[in-house]
Amino acid sequence: MKYFILSIVFSLIAAISYAQRPMPLDQIIPKIDSIEVEADKLYHYIKAEKAAIELLKEGKSNVQPFASVLTYARADSFASLVAFFSKGCKYNLPTF
Numbered sequence: 001m002k003y004f005i006l007s008i009v010f011s012l013i014a015a016i017s018y019a020q021r022p023m024p025l026d027q028i029i030p031k032i033d034s035i036e037v038e039a040d041k042l043y044h045y046i047k048a049e050k051a052a053i054e055l056l057k058e059g060k061s062n063v064q065p066f067a068s069v070l071t072y073a074r075a076d077s078f079a080s081l082v083a084f085f086s087k088g089c090k091y092n093l094p095t096f
Helices: 002-019 025-057
Strands: 066-074 077-084 088-094
Touching: 025 066, 025 077
Parallel strands: none
Antiparallel strands: 066 077, 077 088
């Protein structure tokens, strides 16, 4: 029993040390590139949403409260839909 437990411990140590090996650079670069593309896309979504909210507030002192802003990609641009509490979807604002 003692040798069985020792063999399990050593096999776990070997498995853990194998799992902790550094990844080769040729495997890391594509993953970093895909993360960079997704981060860029998320940045553009947030930028489009902020621009839509600023367009709503621009020139109006009494802006109606809106429920949500839905931003989506359409071809090469981003657009935002604004839903108000009482009227439903009122504006489709192309922002970029």
